[in-house]
Amino acid sequence: RKEVEQDPGPFNVPEGATVAFNCTYSNSASQSFFWYRQDCRKEPKLLMSVYSSGNEDGRFTAQLNRASQYISLLIRDSKLSDSATYLCVVNLYNQGGKLIFGQGTELSVKP
Amino acid sequence: NAGVTQTPKFQVLKTGQSMTLQCAQDMNHNSMYWYRQDPGMGLRLIYYSASEGTTDKGEVPNGYNVSRLNKREFSLRLESAAPSQTSVYFCASSASGGAINTQYFGPGTRLTVL
Numbered sequence: 001r002k003e004v005e006q007d008p009g010p011f012n013v014p015e016g017a018t019v020a021f022n023c024t025y026s027n028s029a030s031q032s033f034f035w036y037r038q039d040c041r042k043e044p045k046l047l048m049s050v051y052s053s054g055n056e057d058g059r060f061t062a063q064l065n066r067a068s069q070y071i072s073l074l075i076r077d078s079k080l081s082d083s084a085t086y087l088c089v090v091n092l093y094n095q096g097g098k099l100i101f102g103q104g105t106e107l108s109v110k111p
Numbered sequence: 112n113a114g115v116t117q118t119p120k121f122q123v124l125k126t127g128q129s130m131t132l133q134c135a136q137d138m139n140h141n142s143m144y145w146y147r148q149d150p151g152m153g154l155r156l157i158y159y160s161a162s163e164g165t166t167d168k169g170e171v172p173n174g175y176n177v178s179r180l181n182k183r184e185f186s187l188r189l190e191s192a193a194p195s196q197t198s199v200y201f202c203a204s205s206a207s208g209g210a211i212n213t214q215y216f217g218p219g220t221r222l223t224v225l
Contacts, residue, residue: 008151032212043201043216044154087153091212098169099144099214103153 003027004102006088011107017078021105023071023088030090030100033064035073038085038104047073047086078109113137115217117202123223124192132187132220134202142205143185144169144214145177147198154201160185192224 006023013019025033033050048055050062050071061074071088088102118133136143141162146154146169156169160179174196176188185204189196199221203214 004153034213041219043218045216046213049213098156098159099212101146101154103151 002102003100004088004090006086006102006105008103009106011105012110013078013107014110015078015080017109018074018076019078019107020075021073021086021088021107023073023102025069025071025088025090025100027090027092027100028069030069030092032091033062033071034089034091034099035060035062035071036087036089036101038087040084044087044101075107078107080109080111083107083109115202115204115215117200117217117220119220120218121221123225124189125225126193128192129188129190130192131189132200132202132222133184134186134217135184136202136204136215136217137183138204138206138215139182140204140215141182141207142212143179144203144205145175145185145187146201146203147171147196148201148219149198157187157200192222194224196222197224198222 004025035047036044037047038044050064054063059076063072085104085106087104092098115136144159145157148154158177160166163182178186201219202217205214
Protein backbone atom coordinates (compact mmCIF):
# COMPACT_ATOMS: atom_id res chain seq x y z
CA ARG A 1 0.00 0.00 0.00
CA LYS A 2 1.34 3.44 -0.92
CA GLU A 3 2.01 5.74 2.02
CA VAL A 4 0.01 8.55 0.43
CA GLU A 5 -2.75 7.75 -2.03
CA GLN A 6 -4.67 10.05 -4.31
CA ASP A 7 -7.15 9.58 -7.13
CA PRO A 8 -4.97 10.35 -10.18
CA GLY A 9 -7.89 11.74 -12.16
CA PRO A 10 -7.97 13.53 -14.50
CA PHE A 11 -10.80 15.66 -13.22
CA ASN A 12 -12.34 17.61 -16.11
CA VAL A 13 -14.62 20.39 -14.87
CA PRO A 14 -16.18 23.55 -16.35
CA GLU A 15 -15.19 26.99 -15.16
CA GLY A 16 -17.05 27.95 -12.03
CA ALA A 17 -17.46 24.39 -10.80
CA THR A 18 -16.58 23.17 -7.32
CA VAL A 19 -14.19 20.24 -7.22
CA ALA A 20 -12.89 18.17 -4.31
CA PHE A 21 -9.76 16.06 -4.08
CA ASN A 22 -9.22 13.37 -1.50
CA CYS A 23 -6.09 11.84 -0.10
CA THR A 24 -5.39 9.09 2.43
CA TYR A 25 -2.17 8.40 4.29
CA SER A 26 -1.07 5.22 6.00
CA ASN A 27 1.49 6.35 8.58
CA SER A 28 -0.19 7.47 11.79
CA ALA A 29 3.10 9.17 12.78
CA SER A 30 2.52 11.77 10.08
CA GLN A 31 2.80 15.16 11.72
CA SER A 32 1.92 17.81 9.22
CA PHE A 33 0.19 17.96 5.91
CA PHE A 34 0.32 20.04 2.76
CA TRP A 35 -1.13 20.50 -0.67
CA TYR A 36 1.36 21.36 -3.41
CA ARG A 37 0.50 22.41 -6.93
CA GLN A 38 2.50 21.35 -9.97
CA ASP A 39 2.00 22.87 -13.39
CA CYS A 40 2.90 20.83 -16.45
CA ARG A 41 6.66 20.17 -16.57
CA LYS A 42 7.32 22.65 -13.77
CA GLU A 43 8.43 22.30 -10.19
CA PRO A 44 5.95 21.69 -7.32
CA LYS A 45 4.97 24.76 -5.31
CA LEU A 46 3.29 24.93 -1.93
CA LEU A 47 -0.42 25.71 -2.24
CA MET A 48 -1.34 25.50 1.41
CA SER A 49 -0.64 23.75 4.67
CA VAL A 50 -3.44 21.71 6.23
CA TYR A 51 -4.27 22.30 9.87
CA SER A 52 -6.28 20.07 12.21
CA SER A 53 -9.13 22.57 12.43
CA GLY A 54 -9.28 22.96 8.68
CA ASN A 55 -8.23 26.11 6.90
CA GLU A 56 -9.28 28.29 4.02
CA ASP A 57 -7.36 30.47 1.61
CA GLY A 58 -9.65 32.30 -0.77
CA ARG A 59 -11.35 29.73 -2.98
CA PHE A 60 -9.36 26.85 -1.47
CA THR A 61 -10.36 24.90 1.64
CA ALA A 62 -8.29 22.11 3.18
CA GLN A 63 -9.54 19.62 5.75
CA LEU A 64 -7.77 17.02 7.85
CA ASN A 65 -9.30 14.02 9.60
CA ARG A 66 -6.59 12.38 11.71
CA ALA A 67 -8.83 9.58 12.93
CA SER A 68 -9.54 8.47 9.38
CA GLN A 69 -6.09 9.52 8.10
CA TYR A 70 -7.75 11.53 5.37
CA ILE A 71 -7.02 14.93 3.82
CA SER A 72 -9.14 16.88 1.37
CA LEU A 73 -8.86 19.95 -0.83
CA LEU A 74 -11.92 21.82 -2.07
CA ILE A 75 -11.68 24.34 -4.87
CA ARG A 76 -14.67 26.62 -5.37
CA ASP A 77 -15.47 28.68 -8.46
CA SER A 78 -12.78 26.95 -10.55
CA LYS A 79 -10.71 29.11 -12.90
CA LEU A 80 -8.88 28.09 -16.06
CA SER A 81 -5.67 28.91 -14.22
CA ASP A 82 -6.43 26.22 -11.62
CA SER A 83 -5.59 23.56 -14.21
CA ALA A 84 -2.63 21.69 -12.74
CA THR A 85 -1.72 18.58 -10.78
CA TYR A 86 -2.39 18.76 -7.04
CA LEU A 87 -0.04 16.82 -4.79
CA CYS A 88 -1.00 15.63 -1.33
CA VAL A 89 2.04 15.65 0.96
CA VAL A 90 2.65 14.42 4.50
CA ASN A 91 5.58 15.18 6.78
CA LEU A 92 7.09 12.33 8.79
CA TYR A 93 8.61 14.45 11.51
CA ASN A 94 9.96 11.41 13.35
CA GLN A 95 12.01 10.59 10.24
CA GLY A 96 13.94 13.83 9.92
CA GLY A 97 11.09 15.80 8.48
CA LYS A 98 10.86 13.80 5.28
CA LEU A 99 8.02 14.66 2.96
CA ILE A 100 6.08 11.84 1.34
CA PHE A 101 4.29 12.81 -1.85
CA GLY A 102 1.18 11.33 -3.34
CA GLN A 103 1.22 10.71 -7.07
CA GLY A 104 -0.97 13.75 -7.68
CA THR A 105 -4.45 14.46 -8.98
CA GLU A 106 -4.71 16.15 -12.36
CA LEU A 107 -7.29 18.91 -12.78
CA SER A 108 -8.35 20.36 -16.10
CA VAL A 109 -10.73 23.33 -16.02
CA LYS A 110 -12.48 23.97 -19.32
CA PRO A 111 -14.17 27.17 -20.57
CA ASN B 112 16.77 36.26 -4.93
CA ALA B 113 16.92 33.25 -7.26
CA GLY B 114 15.60 30.67 -4.78
CA VAL B 115 16.71 27.18 -5.82
CA THR B 116 18.65 26.82 -9.05
CA GLN B 117 19.60 23.62 -10.87
CA THR B 118 21.96 22.87 -13.72
CA PRO B 119 21.71 21.54 -16.32
CA LYS B 120 18.06 21.83 -17.37
CA PHE B 121 18.32 18.94 -19.84
CA GLN B 122 20.85 16.13 -20.29
CA VAL B 123 21.15 13.06 -22.47
CA LEU B 124 23.61 10.36 -21.39
CA LYS B 125 24.64 7.00 -22.72
CA THR B 126 24.48 3.96 -20.44
CA GLY B 127 27.57 3.86 -18.26
CA GLN B 128 28.41 7.56 -18.47
CA SER B 129 28.68 9.63 -15.31
CA MET B 130 27.48 13.10 -14.50
CA THR B 131 26.79 15.47 -11.63
CA LEU B 132 23.62 17.47 -11.19
CA GLN B 133 24.20 20.77 -9.45
CA CYS B 134 21.84 22.52 -7.04
CA ALA B 135 22.23 25.78 -5.15
CA GLN B 136 19.93 27.83 -2.91
CA ASP B 137 20.27 31.41 -1.73
CA MET B 138 17.67 31.34 1.07
CA ASN B 139 20.11 30.37 3.83
CA HIS B 140 18.24 27.09 4.29
CA ASN B 141 19.70 24.32 6.40
CA SER B 142 18.07 21.32 4.71
CA MET B 143 18.33 20.23 1.09
CA TYR B 144 16.83 17.33 -0.84
CA TRP B 145 17.05 15.47 -4.12
CA TYR B 146 13.94 13.85 -5.63
CA ARG B 147 13.15 12.04 -8.82
CA GLN B 148 9.75 12.14 -10.49
CA ASP B 149 8.52 9.42 -12.81
CA PRO B 150 5.10 9.19 -14.47
CA GLY B 151 2.50 7.74 -12.12
CA MET B 152 5.02 7.46 -9.25
CA GLY B 153 4.98 10.87 -7.62
CA LEU B 154 8.16 12.41 -6.25
CA ARG B 155 10.50 10.00 -4.50
CA LEU B 156 13.28 11.11 -2.20
CA ILE B 157 16.77 10.02 -3.29
CA TYR B 158 18.98 11.67 -0.65
CA TYR B 159 18.68 14.53 1.75
CA SER B 160 20.92 16.70 3.87
CA ALA B 161 19.38 17.90 7.11
CA SER B 162 22.24 20.34 7.66
CA GLU B 163 25.64 21.22 6.28
CA GLY B 164 27.99 18.29 6.70
CA THR B 165 25.32 15.58 6.91
CA THR B 166 23.64 13.45 4.26
CA ASP B 167 21.18 10.57 4.53
CA LYS B 168 19.58 8.10 2.19
CA GLY B 169 16.01 8.52 1.11
CA GLU B 170 13.65 6.05 -0.49
CA VAL B 171 15.60 5.33 -3.71
CA PRO B 172 19.36 5.97 -3.15
CA ASN B 173 20.82 3.13 -5.22
CA GLY B 174 22.95 4.32 -8.11
CA TYR B 175 23.41 7.83 -6.72
CA ASN B 176 25.82 9.71 -4.49
CA VAL B 177 25.53 13.20 -3.04
CA SER B 178 27.78 15.91 -1.69
CA ARG B 179 26.74 18.78 0.52
CA LEU B 180 29.54 21.07 -0.59
CA ASN B 181 28.56 23.92 1.72
CA LYS B 182 25.35 25.38 3.08
CA ARG B 183 24.29 26.62 -0.36
CA GLU B 184 25.14 23.68 -2.60
CA PHE B 185 24.02 20.05 -2.79
CA SER B 186 25.08 17.96 -5.76
CA LEU B 187 23.81 14.60 -7.03
CA ARG B 188 26.14 12.26 -8.90
CA LEU B 189 25.32 9.35 -11.16
CA GLU B 190 28.48 7.24 -11.36
CA SER B 191 27.33 4.85 -14.10
CA ALA B 192 24.05 5.93 -15.62
CA ALA B 193 21.38 3.33 -16.45
CA PRO B 194 18.19 3.68 -18.52
CA SER B 195 16.19 3.21 -15.30
CA GLN B 196 17.57 6.57 -14.16
CA THR B 197 15.76 8.40 -16.93
CA SER B 198 13.62 10.81 -14.97
CA VAL B 199 13.04 14.39 -13.93
CA TYR B 200 15.24 15.34 -10.98
CA PHE B 201 14.20 18.07 -8.55
CA CYS B 202 16.30 19.66 -5.86
CA ALA B 203 14.55 21.30 -2.91
CA SER B 204 15.48 23.17 0.22
CA SER B 205 13.79 24.07 3.50
CA ALA B 206 14.69 26.16 6.50
CA SER B 207 14.85 23.02 8.65
CA GLY B 208 13.65 19.44 8.72
CA GLY B 209 11.04 20.18 11.36
CA ALA B 210 7.30 19.72 11.42
CA ILE B 211 6.64 22.93 9.50
CA ASN B 212 8.76 21.95 6.59
CA THR B 213 7.86 24.01 3.55
CA GLN B 214 10.14 22.88 0.76
CA TYR B 215 11.04 25.10 -2.15
CA PHE B 216 11.89 23.37 -5.39
CA GLY B 217 14.24 24.12 -8.24
CA PRO B 218 13.05 23.98 -11.87
CA GLY B 219 14.24 20.42 -12.41
CA THR B 220 16.69 18.55 -14.63
CA ARG B 221 15.28 16.33 -17.34
CA LEU B 222 17.64 13.41 -17.78
CA THR B 223 17.46 10.77 -20.49
CA VAL B 224 19.76 7.75 -20.39
CA LEU B 225 20.00 5.84 -23.67
